[in-house]
Amino acid sequence: MLIVKSLCTEYPGDRGEAVRAARDVSFEVPDGKLFTLLGPSGCGKTTTLRSIAGLETPRSGEVSLHGKVVFSSAAGISVPPYQRNFGMVFQSYAIWPHMSVYQNAAFPLEVRRRKPRRKEISEKVMRVLHAVALDDLAERPATKLSGGQQQRLALARALVMEPQLLLLDEPLSNLDAKLRERMRFELKRMQRELALTTVYVTHDQSEALALSHEIAVMSEGRIVQIASPREIYERPRNQFVADFVGTTNFLDARIIEETGDGRCRAATPIGTLIVRCLDRLRRDEAAIVSVRPEDVELSEQQPEVESQDTVCMGAVDAKAFLGEHLDFQIKIGDIVLLARAHPSLRTPVGDKIFVRLRADKCVALPAASVSGVKA
Amino acid sequence: MTEAELTQRVRISLPDAKWLVIGAAVALAAWLSLMPLAFLLWQSFMTPETATAPAQLTFDNYRTAFWSAETLRVFGNSVAFAAGSASLAFVMGTLFAWINERTDTPFKSAFFALSLVPLVIPAILFTVSWILLASPKIGIINIAAQALLGPDLVVANIYSMGGMIFVDGLHQSPLAFLLMTAAFRSMDPSLEEAALMCGATVVQIAWRMTLKLVWPAAAAAFLILFLRAIESFEVPALLGLPIGIEVYTSSIYQAVQTYPSDIGLASSYAAGLLVIASLCVYVQSRTAAEVERFSTVTGKGFRPRVMRIGAWRYLAAVGFIAYLAIVVALPFLVLLWCSLQKFYVAPSMAALNSVSFDAYRAVLGYPVFTGAVWNSLVLSAASATIVVLTTAVLCWIVTRTKLPGRWLLDNLATLPLMFPGLVLGLAIMVCYLKLSVGIYGTLWIMLIAYVTRFMPYGMRYNATSMLGLHKELEESSVMSGASWGMTFWRVVLPLLKPGLIAGWIYVVIVSIRELSSSILLYSPGSEVLSIMIWEYWQNGQYVELSALGVMLILALLVLVMLERFATRRFGIATPAV
Numbered sequence: 037m038l039i040v041k042s043l044c045t046e047y048p049g050d051r052g053e054a055v056r057a058a059r060d061v062s063f064e065v066p067d068g069k070l071f072t073l074l075g076p077s078g079c080g081k082t083t084t085l086r087s088i089a090g091l092e093t094p095r096s097g098e099v100s101l102h103g104k105v106v107f108s109s110a111a112g113i114s115v116p117p118y119q120r121n122f123g124m125v126f127q128s129y130a131i132w133p134h135m136s137v138y139q140n141a142a143f144p145l146e147v148r149r150r151k152p153r154r155k156e157i158s159e160k161v162m163r164v165l166h167a168v169a170l171d172d173l174a175e176r177p178a179t180k181l182s183g184g185q186q187q188r189l190a191l192a193r194a195l196v197m198e199p200q201l202l203l204l205d206e207p208l209s210n211l212d213a214k215l216r217e218r219m220r221f222e223l224k225r226m227q228r229e230l231a232l233t234t235v236y237v238t239h240d241q242s243e244a245l246a247l248s249h250e251i252a253v254m255s256e257g258r259i260v261q262i263a264s265p266r267e268i269y270e271r272p273r274n275q276f277v278a279d280f281v282g283t284t285n286f287l288d289a290r291i292i293e294e295t296g297d298g299r300c301r302a303a304t305p306i307g308t309l310i311v312r313c314l315d316r317l318r319r320d321e322a323a324i325v326s327v328r329p330e331d332v333e334l335s336e337q338q339p340e341v342e343s344q345d346t347v348c349m350g351a352v353d354a355k356a357f358l359g360e361h362l363d364f365q366i367k368i369g370d371i372v373l374l375a376r377a378h379p380s381l382r383t384p385v386g387d388k389i390f391v392r393l394r395a396d397k398c399v400a401l402p403a404a405s406v407s408g409v410k411a
Numbered sequence: 412m413t414e415a416e417l418t419q420r421v422r423i424s425l426p427d428a429k430w431l432v433i434g435a436a437v438a439l440a441a442w443l444s445l446m447p448l449a450f451l452l453w454q455s456f457m458t459p460e461t462a463t464a465p466a467q468l469t470f471d472n473y474r475t476a477f478w479s480a481e482t483l484r485v486f487g488n489s490v491a492f493a494a495g496s497a498s499l500a501f502v503m504g505t506l507f508a509w510i511n512e513r514t515d516t517p518f519k520s521a522f523f524a525l526s527l528v529p530l531v532i533p534a535i536l537f538t539v540s541w542i543l544l545a546s547p548k549i550g551i552i553n554i555a556a557q558a559l560l561g562p563d564l565v566v567a568n569i570y571s572m573g574g575m576i577f578v579d580g581l582h583q584s585p586l587a588f589l590l591m592t593a594a595f596r597s598m599d600p601s602l603e604e605a606a607l608m609c610g611a612t613v614v615q616i617a618w619r620m621t622l623k624l625v626w627p628a629a630a631a632a633f634l635i636l637f638l639r640a641i642e643s644f645e646v647p648a649l650l651g652l653p654i655g656i657e658v659y660t661s662s663i664y665q666a667v668q669t670y671p672s673d674i675g676l677a678s679s680y681a682a683g684l685l686v687i688a689s690l691c692v693y694v695q696s697r698t699a700a701e702v703e704r705f706s707t708v709t710g711k712g713f714r715p716r717v718m719r720i721g722a723w724r725y726l727a728a729v730g731f732i733a734y735l736a737i738v739v740a741l742p743f744l745v746l747l748w749c750s751l752q753k754f755y756v757a758p759s760m761a762a763l764n765s766v767s768f769d770a771y772r773a774v775l776g777y778p779v780f781t782g783a784v785w786n787s788l789v790l791s792a793a794s795a796t797i798v799v800l801t802t803a804v805l806c807w808i809v810t811r812t813k814l815p816g817r818w819l820l821d822n823l824a825t826l827p828l829m830f831p832g833l834v835l836g837l838a839i840m841v842c843y844l845k846l847s848v849g850i851y852g853t854l855w856i857m858l859i860a861y862v863t864r865f866m867p868y869g870m871r872y873n874a875t876s877m878l879g880l881h882k883e884l885e886e887s888s889v890m891s892g893a894s895w896g897m898t899f900w901r902v903v904l905p906l907l908k909p910g911l912i913a914g915w916i917y918v919v920i921v922s923i924r925e926l927s928s929s930i931l932l933y934s935p936g937s938e939v940l941s942i943m944i945w946e947y948w949q950n951g952q953y954v955e956l957s958a959l960g961v962m963l964i965l966a967l968l969v970l971v972m973l974e975r976f977a978t979r980r981f982g983i984a985t986p987a988v
Contacts, residue, residue: 048813091886117889118898130887134905144891147901190887197892 038065038088038201038233043097045080045087057083058094059257065250068231070224074244075254076280081237082205084254088235089124089203090117101201101233118147123194124203127210129186131178138174140189141165144197164196167226184215191223195230202227202234208243220246241281245269253277273314275401278326285332285373287325289400291317299344302400306368310344311398322403331397332375334364335390336383344395352385366391429895436804437820443863444826447838451685454841455678472679481657485680488651489641489658489687492575496643497636499580504587505629507734511588512595514720516727522735523592529585529738531967533924534645535944536960540742541578542649543749543953545569551745554757570654579646581738583636590635594628627698634695638688642831644927649948659684660833660927667837667931674841681834692829743964750957770958777955779938779946786854787939791922794861795915801862802869802914803877803907807899810877811885821870828867832927835864840931852934860928865918872917876910909977916974920967 045058058080065071073081086092088099090106093114099107106115132140138161145157152160165171168188173181181189187207194202207223208216224247227234238244244251245265252262253276261273272278275286289302291313300313304325311325333339341347350366350373357379364375366389373391383389458467475481507526511519529537545552545567556566568574611619647661657665659680666677720727748758751766774780802824808814809821827835839860843851850856884906888898904911926941933942940963947956 089886089890091889116894117886118892118894121892122890124887124890126883126887128881128883130881130883132884132888132902132906134908143888143893143901147888147891147893147897193887193891203890 037067037102038071038235039098039100040064040084040088041098041100043084043087043094043099045083045092045094045097047083047092056257058087061097061254061257061259063252063259063262065233065235067233069249070227070234070236070247072236072238072244072248072251073254074238074241074251074281077239079254080257081239081254083257085203085205085235085237088201089122090115090120121197121199122201122203123197123199125187125190125194125205125207127206129190129207129210131181131186131189133177133179135178136174137165137170137176137178137181137189140178141192141196144193160196164192167195168192183211184219187211187219191226195226195232200233202232204234204236206238207236209238209240216243223247245281253280255280271312271399272326272401275324275326275403278399278401283329283374285327285329287327287371288403289323289325291319291321291323291400293319299395300400305371306373307346307348309346309393309398310395311400312396313400314402316402317400323400324403326399326401327373327393327397329363329374329376331394332366332373333392333394334366334375334377334381334383335392336381336387337390339390339392341392342394346393346395348391348393350389350391352383352387352389355385364389432804432896432899433808436801436808439801440805440820440824440866443859443866444823447830447835447842447863448826450842450845451678451681451834451838454674454845455682457675469675472673472675473682475676475679477679477683485657485659485662488572488656489684491572492579492647492651492656492658493637493640493643495572495576496579496583496640496646497633499576500583500587500636500640501629501633503580503584503734504589504632505591507584507731508588508591508595510727510731512592514724514727516720516724516731518728518731522731525735525739526585526588527971528968529582530589531920531924531971532582532739532742532964533926533941533944533960533967534582534643535649535926535941535948536746536964537582537742538578538645538649539944539948539953539956539960540745541569541574541581543745543755543957544741545574549755549757551757570650572656575646575650575656578650579640579643582646583639584734584738586639587632587636590632591625591629594625594632631695631698634691634698638691638695638829641684641687641691642833642927644831644833644930659687660831663833663837664930674837677837678841681831681837684831684834685829688829688831688834743961746957746960746964748957749953750961752954755953770954771962774955774958774962777943779943780959782936783938783940783943786937787923787941790854790857790861790939791919793858794865794922795918797858797862798865798869798918799872799911799915802866802873803904803911804899806870806873806877807903810874811882824870825867827863830864832864832925833931836860836928836931839863839928852937854937857929857932857937857939860932861922861925864925864928865921868918868921869914872910872914873907876907880906913974913977916970916977920970920974923963923967923970 041062043058043061044056046054046056048054061080061084063071073084075081083092087094087097087107094107094109096109097107098105098110105111105113106120107113132143135143141164142157142161145152145160151157162171162174165174168191170185170188170192173185178186178189187210190207204223208219211219220243226232227247236244236247245268248265250262251265251268252259253268254260255276261268261277263271263273268277268281272281278284279286287304287306287309289304289309289311292301292303292308294300294313295310298313299310300317302309302311302313302323302325309325317323339347348368350368353365353367353372355365356363360379362377362379362381364377364381364383366373366375368391375391455472456468456470458469458471507522510516511522511526516522542550544550547553547565547568547570550567550569552567553565557564569578641658642660644660644664647656647658648664650656651658652661652665663677663680663684666673666680749755750770751768752762753765753767753769756762756765805820805824809817830838839856840851843856843859850859880903885898885902888902889895893901923940925939926945929939929942930945933939938946940959944956944959944963947953947959
């Protein structure tokens with residue numbers, strides 16, 4: 037179990053002032069789980085990862101793994117990074133260009149204080165190179181590798197040391213889209229098979245959703261929400277999370293009354309909706325309702341209505357064909373909703389269309405809960 | 412004892428190797444650049460120590476150096492000489508850089524390669540060769556003119572202020588060429604293209620874009636040239652002193668060489684020179700910041716815009732050839748000619764028959780020669796190694812750590828840039844005479860001088876390659892379990908190797924050429940090659956001097972080619988200065 041407790045990290049900015057990159061970051065990662073730090077650039081996710089690695093020295097807080105403290109400001113402990121035995125894959129891969137593939141992967145074993153015998157090193161290295169399908173290229177100079185191969189070599193180098201913790205800093209961001217998708221599955225398979233406790237940093241929400249056991253969404257140095265991928269997506273705690281993870285429609289709303297069962301009725305510009313409601317929201321309070329585009333259901337015929345659904349009439353304002361799906365902009369009164377539909381829906385621009393919103397797909401969030409995020 | 416306590420204890424009891432290495436490098440840089448300076452300033456306020464009277468605090472040195480009737484003359488000479496030489500070098504360098512970079516003159520790449528050759532010719536050889544060419548009595552040009560136009564005609568007199576400016580300016584012009592080439596190259600062509608698309612004419616672009624954009628770089632280049640000229644020792648010593656034109660550097664030399672030597676007076680002159688030099692360096696660093704603001708060198712492929720100058724391009728090529736003749740061919744040929752004679756005579760059919768290799772034989776058989784070669788090799792190799800490794804650590808600290816005060820370290824290591832060679836030699840001489848650690852008069856003191864003097868070059872070479880080194884390459888090594896020392900040894904140094912090799916060869920070249928510091932520090936037994944040339948000159952052995960010079964130039968040329976090869980092979984931009 038990795039435990040990070042109220043970690044604060046600062047670094048000097050351009051004018052020598054202290055920039056607070058990570059503020060009071062706390063989380064736990066159970067053994068064998070993949071934990072993702074997700075957020076926009078500059079949110080402090082990489083700083084948090086580097087603080088765990090020991091590459092940055094936090095101002096305060098505590099980091100411990102399996103009960104062993106590797107950093108604690110209170111106790112004055114800071115184990116240097118090279119003694120932590122954490123494997124790390126960097127964003128640039130940091131493959132050493134002056135070494136061969138084999139030498140790159142063997143390096144962590146060769147610099148051990150108690151260096152294993154040559155034979156043992158070669159066995160371990162070849163095993164791990166085999167695992168990432170690079171064993172055929174072992175003698176090749178590292179500069180002669182493609183992007184995907186470099187990424188796999190970086191992973192092999194982190195795995196060969198049999199780390200207690202694997203740290204991944206945007207490992208897929210330098211790959212092209214197709215390869216990224218393939219490596220995502222590859223990475224997931226390996227992590228699950230080896231049951232490696234892993235901290236993963238990314239700004240790509242789909243990567244985070246696809247890989248993680250748990251996700252922490254970060255903003256301005258703080259963790260905004262920690263939850264499972266499904267919960268993050270379906271029950272964002274606030275507007276920032278809803279906006280950052282996936283695409284969404286926001287509607288200004290006012291709570292009319294609670295209807296029990298975690299639901300309430302809310303007045304919105306497109307009419308009164310029954311929505312899922314966070315317990316913090318009270319009657320008459322201003323709120324924001326978030327609806328995912330794929331949950332804005334479109335049909336040309338009058339749809340069936342269940343008790344808590346809302347159906348209203350809109351007009352197709354614009355549409356865009358994206359291959360696997362079709363994006364519609366639906367105008368309802370003054371409001372434009374983004375809807376994602378199956379490409380078979382061929383309603384022409386200007387035509388009327390029915391819009392159905394299901395109660396459990398609409399989430400009411402506190403209004404303006406994160407400062408500086410546009411509505 | 413808990414694990415946590417154990418970890419902490421281990422950390423305290425074992426001082427990290429990192430801090431030992433960093434500490435040693437910092438201490439070395441501080442010692443090298445600050446100690447001589449302190450001793451120099453201290454000495455400049457002292458009277459000469461004699462057998463009867465101990466040294467006393469005095470301001471007389473400064474009074475003599477700055478308030479005597481001589482003062483104004485020396486100051487005026489220095490400034491006139493430096494300004495003249497810098498201007499000549501700047502005009503020639505800029506003209507040819509522009510022709511080479513921005514026009515469609517033929518054979519450009521050959522011109523570029525050849526125009527770097529003069530950089531390796533030591534100043535003393537260049538000056539001597541021009542004495543052989545244009546001295547009123549023995550100069551080939553004058554002899555030829557007299558043969559054609561009648562006796563007693565002197566068309567060119569190198570022994571004059573004009574001659575000094577001419578020789579020094581010519582010798583500096585390749586540097587100006589390099590600096591301005593870099594300036595033209597670092598100018599983003601899209602800035603000019605944008606103006607072109609706005610409908611500006613070629614003349615408008617040249618005036619409102621090219622000139623304005625290149626101006627800060629040009630100003631910085633001129634300051635560097637001025638600084639180099641005011642520090643120049645060989646030309647004023649060989650051409651100025653015989654006719655009584657004294658500048659700061661030659662005054663310092665005179666003050667040390669008179670008997671008894673007046674170290675205090677020399678130190679005061681040196682302090683004055685130091686003020687001028689540091690002023691130049693300061694202004695230059697300010698303009699350099701401006702240059703950076705103006706030049707946006709992007710990573711994308713750079714395609715220089717070439718102007719078509721029509722038939723002018725042949726004239727430009729002829730001009731280039733004439734320039735190369737004056738800067739490279741004539742000086743080298745005259746040395747070669749001279750080295751093949753038994754005693755110096757002007758070229759003629761008769762003299763052609765008496766060609767011999769006696770001079771080479773004499774040089775090779777000269778008792779001091781083997782020692783000088785050995786000393787030069789040992790000194791240059793040792794100083795290059797120390798400089799390159801120390802500055803690698805220093806540079807790493809400056810670019811990689813967030814240590815407070817790292818900018819100070821950068822300044823400390825580049826501080827010697829503003830010591831003129833002669834001043835540095837004087838300062839080190841004074842320092843180690845007073846400290847009496849037993850290295851005065853040995854090779855060690857010259858090693859210290861060389862390391863100090865060339866430390867800034869090492870910084871530049873390393874900074875260039877270190878900036879191109881991704882930080883994560885080191886961090887991934889640390890995460891792999893390698894300590895700082897291991898990371899530095901197995902990842903940083905190997906990755907810097909191309910830059911280190913290029914820097915090493917460069918320092919070897921400038922060390923072998925070094926004269927102005929060595930001249931105050933050598934003693935019998937620790938002569939180096941440049942000193943040997945100097946002694947040949949003092950003894951009037953022109954023929955032997957030429958033979959040694961020819962061999963030295965050829966050896967340096969080989970080294971330069973190696974350096975070019977290393978930099979091109981590994982794609983490192985060579986710092987020009």
